[in-house]
Every structure is written in C-alpha cells, then in structure tokens.
Amino acid sequence: MRAGEKVREFYEALLAAWGPQGWWPAETPLEVCVGAILTQNTAWRNVERAIENLKAAGALQVPALWALPEQELAELIRPAGYFNVKAGRLRNFLRLVVEEYDGSLEQLFELPTERLREAVLAVRGIGRETADSIVLYAAQRPVFVVDAYTLRLAFRHGIVDLDADYETLQEAFAGSVEKDVAVWQEYHALLVRAGKLHCKKQAPVCAGCPLQKFLEEGEPREPF
Ligand code: SF4
Incomplete structure (x- = not known):
C-alpha cells in the first residue's frame, strides 16, 4: 500500500x-490558545487545573489576562509546570494580540492562513506544533x-x-x-x-x- x-x-x-x-476541549478560542501554550511538556489534566484557576480569577479574556502582572499569571498557571516560562510565552502571545490586533483574537484570525501561521510562529517561545494547534483549533483553519x-x-x-x-x-x-x-x-x-x-x-x-x-x-x- x-x-x-x-x-x-x-x-x-x-x-x-x-x-x-x-477536540479541542475548550469553551472559547482564547481558551484553546492558552491550552495550546500551556500543554507543552505536561499532561493535559495539569493544563485543566491551570485553566480552572484562570477562569476562577476571571482572567480568561484578553484584557483581563493581559492586565495580570506576570508573577500573578505565573502563580495561577503553576499546575501546568514551567510556569514562569509559560507565563512569559502567554504574555508574548497576548502582546501580539493587544499591540497589533487591537486586543481582538477575531481580528488576528482574519489573516490569510499562511500569514496567520507565520504571525503566531513569530511569537517568542511558540513552536510549530503550538502555532499550528492554535491555527487549526482556535482559528479553525486547515493546517495539519x-x-x-x-x-x-x-x-x-x-x-x-x-x-x-x-x-x-x-x-x-x-x-x-x-x-x-x-x-x-x-x-x-x-x-x-x-x-x-x-x-x-x-x-x-x-x-x-x-x-x-x-x-x-x-x-x-x-x-x-
Ligand atoms: S500505530 Fe504503532 S502500535 Fe499501532 S500498529 Fe502501528 S506500530 Fe503498532
């Protein structure tokens, strides 16, 4: 064959x-993005606990998440492991959304697929698998x-x-x-x-x- x-x-x-x-088990596109960034090198159940913490803190929206000081964000996502590194990566991604797309994921996701993939991949700390997961599951675009x-x-x-x-x-x-x-x-x-x-x-x-x-x-x- x-x-x-x-x-x-x-x-x-x-x-x-x-x-x-x-898949992807999430309520919003932002939750998909956060999960995709947090799931690197850890089991999904740990990501779920981190996401629960963010939800409980009312921080699972772009403005609220961006407003969190990095140390506070790191504490909330502690269950996901490598929490300081991952807090930095989350903030790098949010910076792209806030500073270049008016804080709107929808606006970012309006980019043509290849440009969207490049934009996400250009975020420091986000590799191919994470970028493609965001494009496929959060932006609903055909990237394998x-x-x-x-x-x-x-x-x-x-x-x-x-x-x-x-x-x-x-x-x-x-x-x-x-x-x-x-x-x-x-x-x-x-x-x-x-x-x-x-x-x-x-x-x-x-x-x-x-x-x-x-x-x-x-x-x-x-x-x-
Ligand atoms: S996918 Fe892996 S485990 Fe399954 S049949 Fe193929 S080699 Fe074996």
Whole structure:
C-alpha cells in the first residue's frame, strides 16, 4: 500500500475504532490558545487545573489576562509546570494580540492562513506544533498538526523516515487527506490517542491497535 493510501486509510480505521475525540476541549478560542501554550511538556489534566484557576480569577479574556502582572499569571498557571516560562510565552502571545490586533483574537484570525501561521510562529517561545494547534483549533483553519506521536507512528509504518522534519511529516498527512478543518482536527486527535495508547516511545503495543492490520509483514519498522 502506498504511503498516501495508508494515511487515508489510517484515518478511517482510527475513527471507526474510537469515534470523534471532541477536540479541542475548550469553551472559547482564547481558551484553546492558552491550552495550546500551556500543554507543552505536561499532561493535559495539569493544563485543566491551570485553566480552572484562570477562569476562577476571571482572567480568561484578553484584557483581563493581559492586565495580570506576570508573577500573578505565573502563580495561577503553576499546575501546568514551567510556569514562569509559560507565563512569559502567554504574555508574548497576548502582546501580539493587544499591540497589533487591537486586543481582538477575531481580528488576528482574519489573516490569510499562511500569514496567520507565520504571525503566531513569530511569537517568542511558540513552536510549530503550538502555532499550528492554535491555527487549526482556535482559528479553525486547515493546517495539519503533527507531533512526536505522529512521527513515531508514521515511521513505524514506513510513511516517513525518522529524520523527517516537521514540514515533511506535515505534508505526508496534509497532502494525502481531504483538506477539511473538521477532518484534520479529528485526525490529529486520533493520532495522539493512538500514540498514547499503543504507539509508545519505548515499544509499540500493536496488539489491539486499530492500525495493526496495516503493518507490512505484520511488524512495525524498527528500531525507532
Ligand atoms: S502500535 Fe503498532 S500498529 Fe499501532 S500505530 Fe504503532 S506500530 Fe502501528
């Protein structure tokens, strides 16, 4: 089976096995942005606790969040870990919104997709995966989000090599699946679930994985 065909079939198989994942779990686009920045290097339940703190403080709106002194912001997001660094990153993102887009996320999100991606990516401390998560889930634009889970899984199925860079990996998926925001949102969520449950870093747990039937010669490509 060719790589593009695999990528298309994976989506159908994962969706059939697990159904819609309900991503991104957030009430507003700003909450998506905050969650995407806070989730780096930490479990999602810790992000939820940080977001709860922000909500309880009435700070989950651009003006209120921007008005918080950095130290206070850091305390509120402490459960998310690396809280001083992440407070700085959040403020860097907010600075873009406040100083260049009149404090309006909607205005920022009116940019054409590629320019929007570049603007978010230019924020200090925001990497490709975070920027693309914001563009896909908060701005609802078609940018395929890839991550370490995606690389592992794609490598083990012979879709990309292990040294594939972010763009190569992204293109392997974006170029093979219908360009549809809802589909791309769902696909990324399903890949994360597959990575967490089965395609683990140390060793893949192929038994029971919805993608097991796609393994060539019944074995994942190794060594990872
Ligand atoms: S766990 Fe095995 S079957 Fe599942 S995605 Fe990874 S390599 Fe493929």
